[in-house]
Amino acid sequence: MAEEKVVRFGILGCAGIARKYVRAIGMTPSSSVYAVASRSVDKAKAFASANNLPPEVKTYGSYEQLLDDPCVDAVYIPLPTSLHLEWALKAVHKKKHILLEKPPALCVEDFDTIIEACSNNEVQFMDGTMWMHHPRTPKMKAFLQDPDLFGDLKSVHSSFSFAGSGKFFEEDIRVKPDLDAHGALGDVGWYCIRAILWANDYEMPQSVIAHPRPVLNEGGVITSCGATFSWQDGRVATFYCSFHSPLTMDLSVHGSKGILKLHDFVIPYEENSASFFSSTNTQFGEMDTVWGPRPNEHTVTVEFPQEIFMLQEFARLVNRIRNSGGKPDSQWSSISRKTQIVLNAIKTSIQEGLISVTL
Structure with a gap:
């Protein structure tokens, strides 16, 4: 059996809800916070400091810089819904698995565009419905x-x-x-x-x-x-x-x-x-x-x-793809689409x- 790897997360934005995810990722053995990005590097650094992230966590002054980092395996996207389509697609095209805040999109057509891109790039999608x-x-x-x-x-x-x-x-x-x-x-x-x-x-x-x-x-x-x-x-x-x-x-x-x-x-x-x-x-x-x-x-x-149970499931699906050549699990995208x-x-x-x- 392939060794279970830690999923290295990039946090795409410093919204309030992101604090909850940073805490949860830190409590999940199968995940780690690798990088944080904001529209200014000072804001990213302030977020990292306020959430007691270790000094080795990368801080970026743009979302593009984080997505360009080859060490980032997955991104959590807590951006406003109007920005989901743009940044989800950019993340997916960089082969990053995405954990996307709800609602995933403004309309079903935008949602379908995101999921089609996930399928074409063989990356996992999940929305943030924790319960x-x-x-x-x-x-x-x-x-x-x-x-x-x-x-x-x-x-x-x-x-x-x-x-x-x-x-x-x-x-x-x-x-x-x-x-x-x-x-x-x-x-x-x-x-x-x-x-x-x-x-x-x-x-x-x-x-x-x-x-x-x-x-x-x-x-x-x-x-x-x-x-x-x-x-x-x-x-x-x-x-x-x-x-x-x-x-x-x-x-x-x-x-x-x-x-x-x-x-x-x-x-x-x-x-x-x-x-x-x-x-x-x-x-x-x-x-x-x-x-x-x-x-x-x-x-x-x-x-x-x-939220830790959610992250554990997400990490399991990501590792199934990268360790054993599995396909993205469509269960979560199907449920999200119906919602x-x-x-x-x-x-x-x-x-x-x-x-x-x-x-």
């Missing part, structure tokens, strides 16, 4: 797939919101039409859409329709919205995402026999453990004054934060006067 890689996630899926405990899927409801400050609405890239034009839909809504598709085994809905009264800022960027999904067999799903409500990360999945619920599906309350609740065949008691049985709490104890399609359909529904969009 997909937490060990709690397959435990929850096992409950949903149990015909005796959960039954047939009927509905899914998800929400992710946080209350932005005045400074957030003035300065954050997520409310700027030229930087992150999808706003709350692309940021927190991405997770809600992904959760709905995940619960439905990634079977696409027949149609989606945005809820009335989405909130848009003066630049036309969505800061709060919701939508309903429908499937031909009667399944339904709803979600709500917002920059105007207190921090919430709820997921509720309803079956013909059971229900799954949790309140921290995007980021667990704690790094070393995560729980979910399930109930089966719950009924009213005598005179409808009580009901039960009460939900069961299932706790999954882990050694690492969820992107639904996201853009919801945005179309909002822009076209809350019309139902058939997928």
Whole structure:
């Protein structure tokens, strides 16, 4: 068996979320931070210093310099969504594997261009939806797939919101039409859409329709919205995402026999453990004054934060390509593409006067 090699990461941009990845890469034996790039070398050096990176980490004053470094195996790209197409393509053409912040693209056509380039250059793609890689996630899926405990899927409801400050609405890239034009839909809504598709085994809905009264800022960027999904067999799903409500990360999945619920599906309350609740065949008691049985709490104890599990999986796929001649795993690009399609359909529904969009 070929010796497992460390995946040397280049960080393409010094966004706030990049700090979380630098920490996680440092905790992952199969990965290391090799270089950091910003639009100025001083900013790159300041980022490296603030995140306690060792002095041997390279700092570059342009993204091109980092991509030209032959020692960089993969890049993490936390740039604004409007820059994803340009820099993802430049990275891929330099044979760099890419871990791309969500949403990956402004539209499905741009996403397909990125994935075609990844395929042609035999590099791995993955988006940064961390909760997909937490060990709690397959435990929850096992409950949903149990015909005796959960039954047939009927509905899914998800929400992710946080209350932005005045400074957030003035300065954050997520409310700027030229930087992150999808706003709350692309940021927190991405997770809600992904959760709905995940619960439905990634079977696409027949149609989606945005809820009335989405909130848009003066630049036309969505800061709060919701939508309903429908499937031909009667399944339904709803979600709500917002920059105007207190921090919430709820997921509720309803079956013909059971229900799954949790309140921290995007980021667990704690790094070393995560729980979910399930109930089966719950009924009213005598005179409808009580009901039960009460939900069961299932706790999954882990050694690492969820972002490390994601990086471990990414490194495994990269090493499979470079050590044994394997092909890029298309699972993650397929899931991302479906999420992107639904996201853009919801945005179309909002822009076209809350019309139902058939997928």
